[in-house]
Amino acid sequence: MKLNxxxxRKGWYIVSAVLMAVSLLALIGFGLKPGIDFTGGALLEVAIESKPSHGQLQETLAASGHKEAIVQVSNDSVLVRTVPLTEEQHQNILASFEKAFGKTTELKFDSIGPVIGNELRRTAFLAIFASLVLIGAYISWAFRGAGDFISSKKIALLTVIKTVHDVFISVGAYAILGYFFGYEMDTAFVAATLTILGYSINDGVVVLDRTRENLKKRISSHLSEVVDVSIEQTLARSINTSVTVFLALLAVFLFGGETTRPFAMLLLIGVAVGTYSSVFIASPALVTLEKWGKK
Known part of the structure; x- marks a missing residue:
């Protein structure tokens, strides 16, 4: 069956434009909630035998002077995120838990200053920017001699645009989830974003590389037909790979615990968006770029 x-392609461009617009509005309206990795603060993880509820924990923290604390409860532990704590405040929280709920075991305590947080933020954005530049340069080199239809520089530009498209929509969706579920932007967020970046490129290059091979074979004199054939030839591979990765991430999201849930969710969104753009955006955009070049 011919997919055409x-x-x-204009319809798919409209879908992407709507998703990008929603992501932009989400980032402007909701923003990304910085975690203590970026703002500075304290992260305390404890195990409490009596298994108190989220509300009980929040009330106990408020009574001890920490209304701003964010609590995440999992089956095995409780995570508390607060502003930077002195050692005395740290011990007071543990004592308040012990008094209110009984035996409390401290599993982890990390404190990050705002200076380190600012440095992490700069490093994270630099890493993403440098990755895009290096990827564009490599794609341009790898696709040299792609044929007479389109230059390797256009393919590199298209790959970078596709990657920005995927990351932007994923981050916008994460901003919405952050507003409703309290997901934060932390080092795991940066790791997930870089992973989406790599997955997006890998998935897109498969289709573009097949297009390059078909261009060299000159299976048609029309670029649009070559691209359609290339998509059909790689569609099963793209879907199988994406479903396998998606199921693995879904297992992490469902059973990996509270701390890994935001990380897994961002990757789930990124895989879905990356697969969609590889098939419906990146390859058809080759035709659009070529038509623009002839005007």
Whole structure:
């Protein structure tokens, strides 16, 4: 069955434009909630035998002077995120838990100053920017001699645009989830973003590389037909790979615990968006770029 994805590319562009607009509005309206990795603060993880509820924990923290604390409860432990704590405040929280709920075991305590947080923020954005530049340069080199239809520089530009598209929509969706579920931007967020970046490129290059091979074989004199054939030839591979990765991430999201849930969710969104853009955006955009180049 012929899919004619290139023929209907304007419709897919509209879908992407709507998703990007929603992501932009989410980032402007909700923003990303910085975690203590970026703002500075304290992270305390404890195990409490009596298994208190989220509300009980929040009330106990408020009574001890920490209304701002964010509590996450999992089956085995309780995570408390607060502003930077002195050692005395740290011990007071543990004592208040012990008094209110009984035996409390401290599992982890990390404190990060705001100076370190600012440095992490700069490093994170620099890492993402440097990755995009290096990837664009490598794709341009790897796709040299792609044929007479389109230059390697256009393919590199398209790959970078696709990657920004995928990351932007994923981060916008994460901002919405952060507003409703309290997901934070921390080092795990940066790791997930870089992973999405790599996955997006890998998935997109598969289709583009097949397009390059078909261009060299000159299976058609029309670029649109070559791209359609290339998409059909790689579609099963793209879907199988994405479903396998998606199921593995879904297992992490469902059973990995509270701390890994935001990380897994961002990757789930990124895999879905990356697969969609590889098939419906990146390859058809080759045709659009070529048409623009001839005007």
């Amino acid at each position: 994805i290139v023929k209907h």
